Every structure is written in C-alpha cells, then in structure tokens.
Amino acid sequence: MSVKHAKPNFSKSQVAETVKRLFGLTASEISSLPSYDDQNFFIDPIEGGKYVLKIMNSEDSKNPALIEVQTHAMSFLHQNGLPAQSALPNISGQLMSLGRNRQKMHNVFLIDYCDYGSQKYLVRLLTYLPGTTISKVPITPQLLYETGKMAATMDTILQEMVHPHLAVLERENFIWSLSNLPLLEPYIHLLDGNPLEKVVKSVLYQYKTSVTPKRCNFRKCINHGDFNDLNVLVQPDGRDGHRISGILDFGDMHSGYYIHELAITIMYMMIEHPKPIEVGGPVLAGGKFPSPQRS
Numbered sequence: 359m360s361v362k363h364a365k366p367n368f369s370k371s372q373v374a375e376t377v378k379r380l381f382g383l384t385a386s387e388i389s390s391l392p393s394y395d396d397q398n399f400f401i402d403p404i405e406g407g408k409y410v411l412k413i414m415n416s417e418d419s420k421n422p423a424l425i426e427v428q429t430h431a432m433s434f435l436h437q438n439g440l441p442a443q444s445a446l447p448n449i450s451g452q453l454m455s456l457g458r459n460r461q462k463m464h465n466v467f468l469i470d471y472c473d474y475g476s477q478k479y480l481v482r483l484l485t486y487l488p489g490t491t492i493s494k495v496p497i498t499p500q501l502l503y504e505t506g507k508m509a510a511t512m513d514t515i516l517q518e519m520v521h522p523h524l525a526v527l528e529r530e531n532f533i534w535s536l537s538n539l540p541l542l543e544p545y546i547h548l549l550d551g552n553p554l555e556k557v558v559k560s561v562l563y564q565y566k567t568s569v570t571p572k573r574c575n576f577r578k579c580i581n582h583g584d585f586n587d588l589n590v591l592v593q594p595d596g597r598d599g600h601r602i603s604g605i606l607d608f609g610d611m612h613s614g615y616y617i618h619e620l621a622i623t624i625m626y627m628m629i630e631h632p633k634p635i636e637v638g639g640p641v642l643a644g645g646k647f648p649s650p651q652r653s
Contacts, residue, residue, distance in 0.1 A: 364416040366397040380448045408486035419480040423523045428608040443484040487604030489591030499640045506644030516580040529612045536618040576615040583610030586626040
C-alpha cells in the first residue's frame with residue numbers, strides 16, 4: 359500500500375492512550391477487529407459501555423466532509439429505528455478527531471504514527487453492536503427476506519436525510535459505484551487469458567449497451583454500497599432463526615439507485631448460499647424495492 363493510501367497501524371498501547379486522551383475512557387480490554395483499509399478496535403472501558411474505535415486510512419481522512427455525512431447517516435438510521443452505529447463525541451464535543459503527533463492544538467488531536475512517516479488519521483468512537491456476521495449462519499429464505507427488507511428500508515429512510523454536505527455523495531469516479539462499472543476496463547488485462555476475462559468483457563459490454571441507456575429511468579437514492587455478508591450482523595431470534603442486529607461500514611456510501619443496492623445485496627448473499635440461484639426471489643420479496651420509473 360502506498361503512503362498516499364496508508365492503512366493505520368496503531369498498537370494496542372497507542373489505542374489505549376488515544377481512547378484515554380480523546381474520550382476520557384480507560385480501556386480494560388482492547389481487541390482488533392477486521393477492516394479492509396482502516397483499523398478497527400473493540401474497546402471495553404472500565405467506565406462502562408462497549409465501543410469500536412475506528413481509525414480511518416490516510417486518504418479517506420483527507421475528506422472529513424464525506425466522513426461527516428457518513429457519520430450523520432448512521433445516526434439518522436439509528437434514530438429511525440435501524441440497527442446502525444452512532445458516534446460518540448470526544449472530550450471537546452467533536453464526533454471526529456484528526457491526528458498525527460502526540461499533541462493537542464486548537465481542538466485538533468494529533469496522534470503519533472511511524473510506519474509511513476507523518477500521516478493524519480480521522481478517529482471516531484462508535485457504539486458497539488452485538489451479533490455475528492451473516493456469513494457465519496445458515497442463510498434461510500426468511501433471513502434473505504429480512505435482508506432485502508432491511509436494505510430497502512435503509513435506502514428509503516436515507517432519502518429523507520438532510521445534511522449541508524450531501525453533495526459529497528456524488529462520487530463521480532468512485533470505482534465501487536455500479537454507475538461506474540466501465541472504470542473496471544483498464545484492469546481487464548490483469549486477467550491475462552483467464553477464462554473469466556471473456557465473461558467480464560461480456561458483462562461490461564452488456565452493461566454499456568443495455569443498462570446505461572436505461573439508467574435515466576431508475577429511481578435514485580443514497581446507497582450504502584457495501585451491504586455484504588461481513589457488514590450485516592445477526593442474532594438468534596428465539597425461533598431457530600436469526601434477525602438482523604447491525605449494519606456496519608458506511609465507507610462506500612454514494613448517490614446511486616435502488617436497483618444497485620438490490621444487485622449488491624443479492625450478489626453478496628449468493629456468495630454465502632449453497633444454491634445461489636435461490637437467493638434473488640426472497641431478497642426482492644422482502645425488499646419490495648421500487649420499480650424503475652416508466653418514461
């Protein structure tokens with residue numbers, strides 16, 4: 359990974375110091391949690407409560423307006439009854455802290471980091487959501503139904519969200535948006551003769567010829583963008599099944615379409631299902647995603 363997009367590499371002792379200094383909490387337990395390009399830690403302080411300390415990678419830390427909107431979206435969903443995390447203010451009342459060196463200047467917290475030189479990282483303390491990832495439980499038709507319902511409800515609620523920086527979600531060259539699928543073309547050569555190369559080229563061609571011309575008829579919304587098998591938490595429902603207990607990781611949020619959230623949800627649930635072809639029906643039935651507008 360380049361310095362430009364450096365993933366944090368904080369030790370547990372640095373995390374303990376950070377939590378104490380920024381949030382006034384004394385951690386009795388610290389454990390690392392999975393993350394793609396950020397750094398996440400489970401925090402159990404002696405003062406009570408359970409939290410997740412999220413340290414953003416250096417590149418995303420350069421866009422605090424985007425992180426602010428993501429944080430607001432989580433809180434908005436939580437206020438509307440969905441199991442999303444919310445951020446806790448630090449001792450100065452801020453929801454985010456920007457750090458580099460071990461100093462404090464004008465309410466900007468600076469945290470030491472050595473591996474990639476002098477880098478800044480946004481830090482948030484989030485509420486901890488109980489549960490296990492949906493990838494670790496049987497994917498029943500009922501759970502697929504609930505997953506579709508949750509994804510659709512989430513996007514519908516986010517349509518009502520108001521924030522002065524919503525425009526930052528218009529991520530024109532964001533490679534994880536399904537609106538930007540053609541951005542994958544420069545990477546096709548990496549398949550280098552793999553049988554999948556022909557499939558990928560066919561999918562991209564079909565997208566450009568069949569999907570792009572009709573996109574103006576799709577209903578717009580704000581997409582979570584990464585409603586995957588590791589970002590959905592579940593707990594036993596007491597009836598030999600599971601209910602959704604948490605929605606994680608809003609880092610891929612962007613302006614998109616209901617149909618895109620549906621496609622992403624179905625794809626990730628197919629990965630976990632022994633019979634992938636059986637996934638789409640229950641997800642769509644649960645979601646009742648709005649149909650494309652007719653011209």
